[in-house]
Amino acid sequence: MTEEDIRDSIETLARQARAASYRLSQLSTEKKNAILLAMAEGIRAASAKLIEENAKDLEAAESKGLSSAMIDRLRLDGKRIEAMAQGIAEVAELPDPVGHVMESWTRPNGMRLEQVRVPIGTIGIIYESRPNVTSDAAVLCLKTGNATILRGGSEAIHSNRAIAEVLTKSGEAAGLPEHAIELIPFTDRASVAALCAMDKWLDVIIPRGGRGLIETVVSLARMPVIKHYDGICHLYVDAAADLDMAVKLTVNSKTHKPGVCNALETLLVHESVEETFLPMVAEALREKDVELRGCERTRAVIDCEAATEDDWGTEYLDLILSIKVVDSLEAAVDHINTHGSHHTDCIVTGDEPTAERFLSAVDSACVFHNVSTRFADGGEFGFGAEIGISTEKLHARGPMGLRELTSYQYRVRGEGQVR
Amino acid sequence: MTEEDIRDSIETLARQARAASYRLSQLSTEKKNAILLAMAEGIRAASAKLIEENAKDLEAAESKGLSSAMIDRLRLDGKRIEAMAQGIAEVAELPDPVGHVMESWTRPNGMRLEQVRVPIGTIGIIYESRPNVTSDAAVLCLKTGNATILRGGSEAIHSNRAIAEVLTKSGEAAGLPEHAIELIPFTDRASVAALCAMDKWLDVIIPRGGRGLIETVVSLARMPVIKHYDGICHLYVDAAADLDMAVKLTVNSKTHKPGVCNALETLLVHESVEETFLPMVAEALREKDVELRGCERTRAVIDCEAATEDDWGTEYLDLILSIKVVDSLEAAVDHINTHGSHHTDCIVTGDEPTAERFLSAVDSACVFHNVSTRFADGGEFGFGAEIGISTEKLHARGPMGLRELTSYQYRVRGEGQVR
Structure with missing residues (x-):
């Protein structure tokens, strides 16, 4: 023809x-x-x-x-x-x-x-x-x-x-x-x-x-x-997080189904919990065969590969997780808005006002507090059917x-x- | 530069x-x-x-x-x-x-x-x-x-x-x-x-x-x-229309402000009222210096220029009106969906079921029953402010x-x- x-x-x-x-x-x-x-x-x-x-x-x-x-x-x-x-x-x-x-x-x-x-x-x-x-x-x-x-x-x-x-x-x-x-x-x-x-x-x-x-x-x-573009999804573990919950949500978000757009790709950790949380989460992730790539500060606490600048913008769709230590909620939000894909991002914290600040400042279709990123899904939202997850801001988002x-x-x- | x-x-x-x-x-x-x-x-x-x-x-x-x-x-x-x-x-x-x-x-x-x-x-x-x-x-x-x-x-x-x-x-x-x-x-x-x-x-x-x-x-x-594309707006005068109201709405829609997108451009008239309505509306429009361009059947009733195929798709933005006689509601809807710009279209009728069929079948941002097309406006709708009238179907319409x-x-x- x-x-x-x-x-x-x-x-x-x-x-x-x-x-x-x-x-x-x-x-x-x-x-x-x-x-x-x-x-x-x-x-x-x-x-x-x-x-x-x-x-x-x-x-x-x-x-x-x-x-x-x-x-x-x-x-x-x-x-x-x-x-x-x-x-x-x-x-x-x-x-x-x-x-x-x-x-x-x-x-x-x-x-x-x-x-x-x-x-x-x-x-x-x-x-x-x-x-x-x-x-x-x-x-x-x-x-x-x-x-x-x-x-x-x-x-x-x-x-x-x-x-x-x-x-x-x-x-x-x-x-x-x-x-x-x-x-x-x-x-x-x-x-x-x-x-x-x-x-x-x-x-x-x-x-x-x-x-x-x-x-x-x-x-x-x-x-x-x-x-329906990539999902470079983040989970931010706040200073006031329940660390056991944070481990559970990280593992579920990363490993439940790594090849899909709502899987976790980057973990952000508040500096005040790096010493306690990073070894906990590293152990749990390694049990699931997840490869870790950390920033300098992460690598000062746990043993893992070095993350490059490219890692922050990569949708692995695989058992790989990049990890970054941040010194504030603002730094976490800034990292997400700059490097993420505005799909789904989560905060783990026990502090309500901190959670609300995160939810309103993160420019993503789905912003979560204390739930797995894997819930970003029409079926899980209760829509009954899903034609996809839009990364548009006009007409249909999420x-x-x-x-x-x-x-x-x-x-x-x-x-x-x-x- | x-x-x-x-x-x-x-x-x-x-x-x-x-x-x-x-x-x-x-x-x-x-x-x-x-x-x-x-x-x-x-x-x-x-x-x-x-x-x-x-x-x-x-x-x-x-x-x-x-x-x-x-x-x-x-x-x-x-x-x-x-x-x-x-x-x-x-x-x-x-x-x-x-x-x-x-x-x-x-x-x-x-x-x-x-x-x-x-x-x-x-x-x-x-x-x-x-x-x-x-x-x-x-x-x-x-x-x-x-x-x-x-x-x-x-x-x-x-x-x-x-x-x-x-x-x-x-x-x-x-x-x-x-x-x-x-x-x-x-x-x-x-x-x-x-x-x-x-x-x-x-x-x-x-x-x-x-x-x-x-x-x-x-x-x-x-x-x-x-x-924000053109408004090729229609007014359809149904068999069951109040003809005095139809004249009033036609004149207002066409002449209140001819240079804007919600002004009337084409008048559709049901054949059962052509003999009575066309002379009435022609007289009222001529008093306002509106030039008329009619289909063959229109010209058999009133004296006016012949409308060409191009007229049906033209936004005059001027004191010109094209007129067509149609034999049914379906023919009116079909003309509007084919030649219109999906902006604002009106039916004049006293018959509710006919009006409802028109409103649901016409594929336009604004579909009106017995009101002037000039009301297609954010201020008139009560929105307080208007950035424009969208001809999109996604995100923002009208x-x-x-x-x-x-x-x-x-x-x-x-x-x-x-x-």
Whole structure:
């Protein structure tokens, strides 16, 4: 396909999705839920077909020599397909934010105003490898009345096509408008650029993947992009911390699941507790095979590698922890605001006023007092579903649930008022 | 200045503004209000100096041969300076959205969550001509705890510099952090591109000006842009409309202030009332010197120019109105969603269910029932102050008040909870 063919083909998809979004926005919650349940059944019924198509992706991945971890992420089996169907059915159970009146008031001239949640419109999702994102993203957008254009990675193209086809067919049989869920059927690199130029038809793009993908989308996109960047998360052990609690939270934040964005990467320790706390935490972390990299003052107390300047800005996603001794709350806050990624940061302290100062001064989506950084998650927050953890400050910040997939409009009713 | 000098200079300003934003976010409402009142006094006290600097801009404008309308927009006099000071003092009176707990809840494990309004951080404002924007934008950002970088147009550079200097000096004397309000002191075109590349330091850019300026910023900016595009506003006269009310609303929407974004541009008329309504409205509009451009069916009833396809997508900002006869509510909605700019659209009808169908199907920031489109305005909505009317669907849609200049963060408090 030439770049022009790609562009034309994507423009057609985008225009159709926009038209579908207007029909979708008018569906009742009951109708959308019925469609979702039909899709869940459709996925279950198509299990054999999905496994068959997935096998083509697995074969290609093996012949390309992808790592076994990547191949595992690609794989669909009976259990994963059932989990996908289950996930769709659970979204049907969640409350629908669309139509919710956020605020209402009356003006002195008698005009009645309402601020009402409405769908965003048309959402582009650009993602890598795992085929279940095709289903997860499409159904969250559908529940919130949005049309979706999906652009998955080339490794999962057969699986993605098969999943999208099942969702569309089973959904349309239950009343899903045509073109409400569209998968770009090819994976040429130019398709990302073409999608990013469709600001006439697409209201937002959400890239799900590594930093490289997000950067590419940010530099090309003319429409808003909801970014999910790194989590360089900190835990600050204050002078007034319960040190046993601090050890427990450090170990859990670092080792519970090191490869995710809400895992701890840097430990900050107030100088007044360095002598007691550092040996305690070092012992507990070493039991979990965590490699430690400390500042000079840390290394004066415990034996570990030296942290370089780069360490303070690194998301290890691994069993590595950098440690720095600071002389004040202000120094801790300053380090976090300068070197962190504004994702999730925690203070451990028994002193309320100190905690409150930390919570209000740290410029991060999630600021925690005496809980593990691992709780920065839509499910743990009680959102029921999560499209990701946004590192944006506008529109959606932190864990994004269904509500963050909506916009609003002002509805004003009167009796002929003029200015 | 070379492009590199410009870039370096703007990067320094942006880095300083980011640092200032952290100090600003910690100021109490009382402190911010005291600073605002000091600024208002500062502006009043500097009246002579401001008029002197403004004279340089006026002289340059005259020698460049700018239109008298543009020169009038540039002009500062005693009355306008007092209005500027008054505007600042009024912002001090408004409630502060920062710190407001939007929602709070407790999880089964005992964690207590709060979603709290916080400042966005650092806001870039790029604007044209009118020097009072320097003050209006800076004080709205200050009230919401945001640092501001202002880049005004070259025509008003002397006035802008003088206003920014007064705000900064009088504000700092009352406790404003240094670098919290920064005006780029030069107006080279390259400064727009340089500012748009500062996504490390700037959280958002708000361009205030014509379509050309906004398009330039959208294509260059790596950070979110809050756009204020055209208003191609519609009024749909339904079969069940009170026709006298429809005439009154049409005339007010079109002629009350034709040069603004919430003025009416296209009138849609249900076919069942074309014979009665079109002659009534034509007579009333002609009394106000409005030029009419109609579709074929309109021209079969009243005498007017023919509307071309281009007319449906034109924001006249003038005493011109396009008119189209439609055969159903659906056709009206479809016309609006296709040709409009998703700004403000109104239905005139006495039938509630028809009105509700219109309000929920029209994809616009403001959807009105039986009120003039001219009410699409932050002041008329009761917001107290307005930074503009956003045509975005994400973050801020429609009239933007102080609340739309904030972000939020999740504050989570516990007793050592781990996963």
